[in-house]
Amino acid sequence: MSEMNLRVSPRTVQQGTVDKLRMAIFTGLFQPGSRLVESQLCTQLGVSRPSLREALRSLEAERLIEIVPNKGPSVPALSWERAMAIYEVRELLEAEAAGRCALRISPEDLQALEASLNAFEAAAASHDGMAQVTTAADFYAIILASCGNPVLEEVHRGLLARISFFRGRSMSLEGRAQNSLREMRDIFEAIAARDPKAARKAAKRHVLRARAAAKIAMETGT
Amino acid sequence: MSEMNLRVSPRTVQQGTVDKLRMAIFTGLFQPGSRLVESQLCTQLGVSRPSLREALRSLEAERLIEIVPNKGPSVPALSWERAMAIYEVRELLEAEAAGRCALRISPEDLQALEASLNAFEAAAASHDGMAQVTTAADFYAIILASCGNPVLEEVHRGLLARISFFRGRSMSLEGRAQNSLREMRDIFEAIAARDPKAARKAAKRHVLRARAAAKIAMETGT
């Protein structure tokens, strides 16, 4: 491999801070509703306050935190109602993307899509929760990137952070990964067959069932 | 009215800076592609560099500017291709919102919607471009707020900045405002009649025609 030195952009402290905080929120290190004290975060992350505050503004725009003037940032509690709303928008976006994909995906991307599907299959078989989440995210990332509408992709990515949060929860359900695999394979087959209508339908069904799984996961506790 | 002093949140310098910069971008004060030099903006806006940089991070998240490490922020040139992509996502979101609205809008919101429609009619008659843009934005804001899905509203608002940019351009076309009024009235009537299918269709048609108008406006120059 030797000298993988293709640093496209030199990763600033600010970016690194955003990533660290985002990951901390995903893994539940910060309880929802808990307040984030700037000075504490500075010492924990080893960055200065200006850099931290820039990072917080980015996360605020991602809706991962809320910043109330003179009260500071906090992790908003993600209500079931709101989670449901996210799933509904997911359904809308992913169905559209899948349908478009069926019409215009390139052979290379189709191949990459199949590869990511296989990667998910392996993750599902190995019961590796983290791998399941990342490979599933890859699968959709390829679909969104290949749908021919960069804004659709951009909007979906804006939702992705909160989507992944739930995906981790629901994948832990017994049998959910295998069902998910079947549904994703349906989407892939429809796209490969260049059938937009079937692709939309499969994508919708996948989100619908993911939502149901998330509901169960949420009701039975974390 | 007396002492309308209910300032819910005390408008920080950072927020004010975001608003000023956003407006400056809308009005075309910054040419697309032009670079924004921090020190210059600081003196022009009368704020310190940390505050400015926080504001820039917020605008970056809104996709109104791009920040390349070590090169600084700049206003991205909005290509026609990208504008088209925005219109497509608009169509998706607004059709969905209108359809949901037809099912669940409250009588008060419906009344507010009619009021905003009348406001737009007045603006269209007076040939006041700015008023047309704001009243049209109001009309859709009510629909998105009443559709029952806060995330849909949130995503749409994320697109709104760039939508308004084009709305201003296309409204200036002869007769576009009157056509727009007709289309919006169709949407309103369908919602008032509680007909989701018609509402979706009307919303789609409205976006489609707005897109065509924007295309013409773009081709004939600013």
Added chain:
DNA sequence: GATTGCCAGATTGCCAGACAATCGGTGTTG
């Protein structure tokens, strides 16, 4: 005893100033 007023600590909003790293252009040199 409950409510109100108030004060001190903690925290945020904001700023000035500074320094190293990096980028872009310019001139020099082979």
Added chain:
DNA sequence: CAACACCGATTGTCTGGCAATCTGGCAATC
């Protein structure tokens, strides 16, 4: 003419600080 070194301009980041605001508890009042 190309490659290289150089330099101003700009950004990334930090330190330190001060005023404004919030929070929790204490005392005063009814």
